[in-house]
Amino acid sequence: MDKAYNPASEAQIYDIWLTSGAFTPKVPENPQESRLKKEPFTIILPPPNANNPLHAGHALFTVEDILVRFHRMLGDPTLWLPGTDHAGIETQFVFEKYLQKQGKSRFDYDRQTLFKMIFDYVNENRDVAKNQMKRLGFSLDWTREKFTMDPDHITRVYAVFHRMVSQGLVYRDEKIVNYCTFCGTAFSNLEVEHKSVASHLWYFKYPIVGEKDKYITVATTRPETMLGDTAVAVNSKDPRYKNLSGKKLLLPLVNKEIPIIFEDSIDPKFGTGAVKVTPSHSPEDYDMAKKFNLEFVRIFDYDGKSNKNVPEKYRGFYPNQVRQMVIDDLTSAGLMEKIVDYSHEVGHCYKCGRPIEPITAPQWFVKIKPLADKAVDVVKNDEILIFPKRFKKSYLTWMKDVRDWPISRQIVWGHQIPAWYNLDETPNINITFINSQNETITGLWSDLIKNNSYQEIKSGLQSLIAPVGSKFYLSETDAQKKSQNVLQETDTFDTWFSSGQWPYSTLGWDPNGHHSPDFEYFYPTTVLDTMWDILFFWVARMIMFGLYTTGQIPFKVAHMHSRVTDSKGQKMSKSKGNVIDPLTMSDQYGADALRMALVIGVAPGSDISLSEDKIRAQRNFVNKIWNASRFVEMLIDRLNPQKISLEIDKSKLSDVDNDILDKLNKITISTTKHLDHYHFGQASEDLYQFFWKEFCDIYIESAKDRGEETIPVLLTVLITSLKLLHPFIPFVTETVYQDLISKYNLPKELLISSSWPL
């Protein structure tokens, strides 16, 4: 054996495990019956972005590997299923930046071409993450590897979509959505970041029609939207406005009469108690407009600029430009009463950081209440356990009043929504395409078809917007019954609509009930482990989808791990320059050292502060194991016994022997208990102390002065320690174990497949 442990050999060990078949569980003949007798242990890996290399957070999948290796050694049929995610918006934006460097943009390509370009781009990078996971020692079953862009996954997602449409759980509607005009797509509430913005409250006057020099003063944070006002709302109990019933106001600058409505949700104490109502650009106003049947006037378009619904001089400007113009014009008209400082929360795009424009747009929605109710029950009654416990509470409060989920995104990278429109049936569909002269053309189908062929439009298609109420079909052939002129919806599903179906889809759930043996055997899965930041995005959606589609929970335990921070407890980010790359670290110190550093002494649910110092310390520990083993072998060589035995003769034991065996027994019990309770930090810390202090510093030291009666104890403690440590630091333990086996003619087996010492 070399003087020091060399992590370069780790790759060979991984290959040995891989070819041994240890990662691939066998599915018995009768999966359902077998499952009743002995339940498998299953984890579906949260699929990393197929396009990106791993970061320190991914290295934390170590906790899954620990669980999987532990249960495999306990003798449970164990499956850890790998996969990668196409990560819709994330990846498309990365690709757009790449295009930008080449002086191009997404608008230069038709939809099909752009999709293919991104697909190729992702395929080039897909193996990177996969190889990195192998490098970290993750005992994933690669024979079952999946990708969210696999045709069979898409088929299943489409089937579930069909079912939801037919049951009225998916609908189209034009309501207020969070729209980022820069990114060009709608977002769900979860994708909006609220930031406090120091702004103003503008007070200005709306003249009352037919009453000279009488006004109502409104207070607003968004003066620019007044161009789209269609009412002013006041509280019916507000004495100031009581006598105004039936009166109209003259909307300044636009010179249009708008009604006064009486809505009791208006707080008389805020501002002037009178609120301007802009149904197309404010969620609250939208609700009021629906209630009072008000007119909708959308003044900002998808490109972020003001449109033809405003007086000519204000057209074609961004909101902040319109704001200044409106303020100036109201002031010079003598209608501006006052401006006061005011700070409030404004939604910003989580991708590009720009302000979100609430805008009415036709989108696809999931009716969430029926799904959420069941998903609440299974967590409330602990059918699904959420660890650490505090996340149960945040899950339940979020679920309680979750709103309908907009699932359509105006991007091409993802699963194109499987809905087709017959254009002759719905001629008012708005289409954007690139024609044969490479010009981008936008217009209604009924107009475009006069000068362009269907084929040209179809092949150059970029996007379409079908008005709410447009008839759609769930297959292309159905749509073609009336005529051949059909187009598929150009929106794609929110990534989470796809990944929310990951657990049952990867295992081979079948929409027609012909499920695969894998599904019958491994579903519901046992543990889902992920970082808490996607509890709502992903975990909640998986629970809803799982219950809806399979009628069963997707997993029994949702284990939330924490963020990896730097040595000062700060979030890692490229701009701060404090990023620790897991692959650089494992090349330098070994994957074992990195893995140990990520779990040792970490309390469940608390942030994990990682530093090179910490990894180095664990490298020393790994080397300690190596050298202790080497020294045990040297001791045995020196004693040169006739026969190597692991049999312990209790009558010959001294106090030191009894002491170490007693402690070994205790550490075995406590490690098992801690792993059962997901206390990885405590388990690894205790093992560290036991091995280094109790075994090396005390027992091995004492063995230096003794005879061959120590051999069975030395080997027993060493081998048992290797087993207990194996889930945490698989490479060095397996390497040493194989060395002991060949040296002392022990029964051949791999540590990964050996039995847990209980």
Place this chain on the structure above:
RNA sequence: GAGUCUAUAGCUCAGUUGGUUAGAGCGCUUCGUUGACAUCGAAGAGGUCAGAGGUCCGAGUCCUCUUAGACUCACCA
């Protein structure tokens, strides 16, 4: 606006259901080690467990409040 979490040695953090002199790693001081490991060993310095009050025979641990920080959710003009 609602909620969650954190505060323990110079630094980063453990401390399971409250139970004797509060622990680890790194750092620091002194010493040792020519035949496992300088990626080592031994010894040591260093903490009124954020503050105040309370429950208890007993509180780092449970309760209340205060202070300071982090985070999550949220359609209020």
